[in-house]
Amino acid sequence: MNQQGKIMLKKTNLPQSSKANYRYSPFTRQLMIFQVAIRLLLFLWQDRLTGNNSSRQRHRRAKWLVKKLLILGPTFIKIGQALSTRADLIPLEYVQELSLLQDRVPPFSSELAVAVIEAELGKPLYTLFRDFESIPLAAASLGQVHKARLHTGEDVVVKIQRPGLEALFNLDFELLHRLVRLGNRFLPKLRKYNLEAIYQEFFELLYQEIDYIHEGKNADRFRENFRTYNRVLVPQVYWEYTTKKVLTLEYVPGIKIDDRPTLEASQINTKDVIQLGITCYLKQLLEDGFFQSDPHPGNMAVSRRGEIIFYDFGTMAEVKAIAQDQMVKTFFAVLKKDTDEVIQTLIYMGLIEPVADMTPIKRMVNFLLEEFRDKPIDVRAFEQLSGEIYLMFEQQPFRLPPQMTFIIKSLTTLDGIARALDPQYNLLAAAQPFLKNIAFTQQQGNLLGTLAKQTKNFIQYKLNQPSRTELSINRLESRLELGELQVRVRSLESERALKKIQLGIKSLIYTCLAGFTLIAAAILLVGTYKQVALILFGLSGLWFLLLLKSLINLAFQEKVDKIIQK
Numbered sequence: 001m002n003q004q005g006k007i008m009l010k011k012t013n014l015p016q017s018s019k020a021n022y023r024y025s026p027f028t029r030q031l032m033i034f035q036v037a038i039r040l041l042l043f044l045w046q047d048r049l050t051g052n053n054s055s056r057q058r059h060r061r062a063k064w065l066v067k068k069l070l071i072l073g074p075t076f077i078k079i080g081q082a083l084s085t086r087a088d089l090i091p092l093e094y095v096q097e098l099s100l101l102q103d104r105v106p107p108f109s110s111e112l113a114v115a116v117i118e119a120e121l122g123k124p125l126y127t128l129f130r131d132f133e134s135i136p137l138a139a140a141s142l143g144q145v146h147k148a149r150l151h152t153g154e155d156v157v158v159k160i161q162r163p164g165l166e167a168l169f170n171l172d173f174e175l176l177h178r179l180v181r182l183g184n185r186f187l188p189k190l191r192k193y194n195l196e197a198i199y200q201e202f203f204e205l206l207y208q209e210i211d212y213i214h215e216g217k218n219a220d221r222f223r224e225n226f227r228t229y230n231r232v233l234v235p236q237v238y239w240e241y242t243t244k245k246v247l248t249l250e251y252v253p254g255i256k257i258d259d260r261p262t263l264e265a266s267q268i269n270t271k272d273v274i275q276l277g278i279t280c281y282l283k284q285l286l287e288d289g290f291f292q293s294d295p296h297p298g299n300m301a302v303s304r305r306g307e308i309i310f311y312d313f314g315t316m317a318e319v320k321a322i323a324q325d326q327m328v329k330t331f332f333a334v335l336k337k338d339t340d341e342v343i344q345t346l347i348y349m350g351l352i353e354p355v356a357d358m359t360p361i362k363r364m365v366n367f368l369l370e371e372f373r374d375k376p377i378d379v380r381a382f383e384q385l386s387g388e389i390y391l392m393f394e395q396q397p398f399r400l401p402p403q404m405t406f407i408i409k410s411l412t413t414l415d416g417i418a419r420a421l422d423p424q425y426n427l428l429a430a431a432q433p434f435l436k437n438i439a440f441t442q443q444q445g446n447l448l449g450t451l452a453k454q455t456k457n458f459i460q461y462k463l464n465q466p467s468r469t470e471l472s473i474n475r476l477e478s479r480l481e482l483g484e485l486q487v488r489v490r491s492l493e494s495e496r497a498l499k500k501i502q503l504g505i506k507s508l509i510y511t512c513l514a515g516f517t518l519i520a521a522a523i524l525l526v527g528t529y530k531q532v533a534l535i536l537f538g539l540s541g542l543w544f545l546l547l548l549k550s551l552i553n554l555a556f557q558e559k560v561d562k563i564i565q566k
């Protein structure tokens with residue numbers, strides 16, 4: 001505080017947002033959003049028409065979209081980031097490009113930050129804080145974090161929402177809803193994607209993120225869940241300095257969790273950090289059913305004493321927690337690659353919906369168990385899996401519950417962090433302490449019984465492991481049984497063949513119509529009906545165009561078939 005009792009605000013050197021308030025007229029904003037949507041649709045239509053649907057082209061289009069989302073600002077940056085976890089909704093190339101979409105939004109000025117604090121807390125800044133650092137510790141698309149000190153001497157961080165953000169969200173979501181309704185009305189092909197449900201999902205998700213009271217409550221719940229873990233730190237919330245747009249938290253500094261050189265220089269055992277990180281995540285997911293759905297490296301840090309600090313509780317997800325003996329059973333089911341048991345647990349947790357034909361889900365879980373059990377999780381392998389799903393569900397879109405996609409994304413992110421710390425690490429080995437912890441700290445007879453039984457079964461299973469030849473025959477057998485590969489592929493093949501026949505017949509009809517109208521027009525032209533002849537010429541032109549479109553579709557279909565057969 002300076003002599004006049006006012007806090008001096010140093011000017012920040014960081015570039016500041018020119019459009020800090022995001023005030024647009026509804027008309028201008030509608031124009032901006034609709035322009036991007038229409039251009040994207042036209043690009044996609046053009047690619048489809050010209051058969052230019054290569055992965056390179058999709059990357060090009062996705063890069064263009066990322067640029068536009070950045071220009072459209074916070075709402076769209078957040079939607080893009082949320083979409084980047086949805087390999088079940090959008091093509092892989094878009095997933096890859098959108099996952100590079102960072103909150104590269106310049107910070108807003110400290111004067112604006114102070115104005116928000118004073119308006120929200122209803123008091124001048126100097127009565128609230130003894131010190132307030134004008135240069136933010138971090139700035140993202142939704143808000144920025146400033147360090148401050150209370151009059152009682154405690155160091156805190158103040159997270160301030162970007163001015164005008166809520167109004168922008170309201171306007172953008174209203175316009176997006178309008179777009180969804182228009183799409184459903186005029187583009188019937190879009191209906192099968194159930195855009196309304198996707199819109200609702202994103203709407204709820206993003207509105208939660210701009211309510212800091214909600215975030216503070218999440219932080220309290222998370223801290224309570226980890227109260228017996230003395231190596232986990234969750235900053236306290238200062239509720240008297242918190243509103244929907246201002247969140248004041250205890251200042252808990254740390255080293256960024258993936259910063260291996262600094263961790264090693266501070267003599268922190270990185271293997272220990274990995275084990276603790278995995279244990280914390282498994283606990284969140286399995287024991288509490290309440291987990292951080294976006295555990296990126298900025299949301300976790302390590303204290304000088306090796307404790308893990310969690311920041312940011314804006315995006316928490318919930319699943320049904322499972323009983324501990326079920327957890328042990330599932331753990332062994334993963335070890336034994338028992339697809340059915342794993343699926344039963346996923347259904348119970350609400351992560352998979354039981355449907356009549358569980359074949360694709362079984363294939364997916366089987367693939368995951370094969371791919372990831374003993375190896376590091378590789379995003380590319382997940383992409384390969386999504387590729388298979390895309391192929392199978394070309395005609396019938398397949399949606400995973402959002403929680404499942406959060407878990408997959410979280411696991412791949414955590415895996416990336418763990419590998420940055422120790423390239424040799426193994427997920428299952430790192431998960432052992434968690435299992436031991438639940439088995440031996442609770443001392444429940446029931447649980448120990450399950451553990452003993454499962455261990456005995458597992459040893460028996462290991463002893464009865466078939467030879468390599470038997471194993472490959474079994475695998476072939478189970479693949480046939482699981483995927484009913486031949487039957488399904490043939491059914492897709494026959495659907496594609498049917499589509500080609502339809503296109504062939506269409507082309508034939510258009511050829512006949514074009515030929516017939518052209519001849520009729522030529523005959524009438526030499527007679528007295530010149531005006532009718534002109535109309536018929538125009539009509540034959542139209543048939544030619546439709547013929548051209550159907551031939552292009554046919555060529556496109558041929559190309560797709562060739563790619564699939566490769």
Ligand SMILES: Nc1ncnc2c1ncn2[C@@H]1O[C@H](COP(=O)(O)OP(=O)(O)OP(=O)(O)O)[C@@H](O)[C@H]1O
Nearest residue numbers: 138140143145157235249250251252253298311312
């Ligand atoms: N309690 C805290 N103590 C110390 N530093 C903190 C604290 N909370 C946040 N930070 C710092 O601020 C950064 C951003 O915080 P946080 O993730 O909560 O903000 P955000 O606006 O939600 O960002 P994003 O959306 O990118 O995750 C953290 O990475 C951390 O460096």
